[in-house]
Amino acid sequence: MLEKASKLSRWSIRDIAVICAVVVLFFAAIGWASVVRASGGDMLQQHPLSLWTLIASSLLLVAVVSVIWWRNIDEAAREAHKWSWYWGGSAGLSGVMVLFLLVYMTGGSFGRDSIASAGFAGRELELGMATGVVLPVIGYAIAWVIWWWRRR
Numbered sequence: 001m002l003e004k005a006s007k008l009s010r011w012s013i014r015d016i017a018v019i020c021a022v023v024v025l026f027f028a029a030i031g032w033a034s035v036v037r038a039s040g041g042d043m044l045q046q047h048p049l050s051l052w053t054l055i056a057s058s059l060l061l062v063a064v065v066s067v068i069w070w071r072n073i074d075e076a077a078r079e080a081h082k083w084s085w086y087w088g089g090s091a092g093l094s095g096v097m098v099l100f101l102l103v104y105m106t107g108g109s110f111g112r113d114s115i116a117s118a119g120f121a122g123r124e125l126e127l128g129m130a131t132g133v134v135l136p137v138i139g140y141a142i143a144w145v146i147w148w149w150r151r152r
Helices: 002-008 013-038 048-072 075-105 109-118 124-150
Strands: none
Touching: 013 048, 075 109, 075 124, 109 124
């Protein structure tokens, strides 16, 4: 049993090789996208494959690193992350829902006024997407600290 526990905490050569291969793919996609962009090419219209390769390699990089990392952490860390995502992420999503309801109930004036005062006019889509991600991540981080603090 002790052998298995120590084996879990070590990264295998295969794990490192897979991560290196995906990182090379990711940076190759970034390099190609940078060349296209520097030459004045429109990635969405003229070179859509470049954009989709960059998106796919980014998602692949995150997925591979996440799976390998998850396999290599211990049970306490797994429980901390599961608990934090459930409680903290849920609380963050509740915050997103409150903001949505404020915008909806005021006919959009709360959103327009807040966005204009923050200097994000014209960037509503990006701000909405960021809000939907940032609040759950903040909630997760707070819950993660609470989980570890309670178990010290």
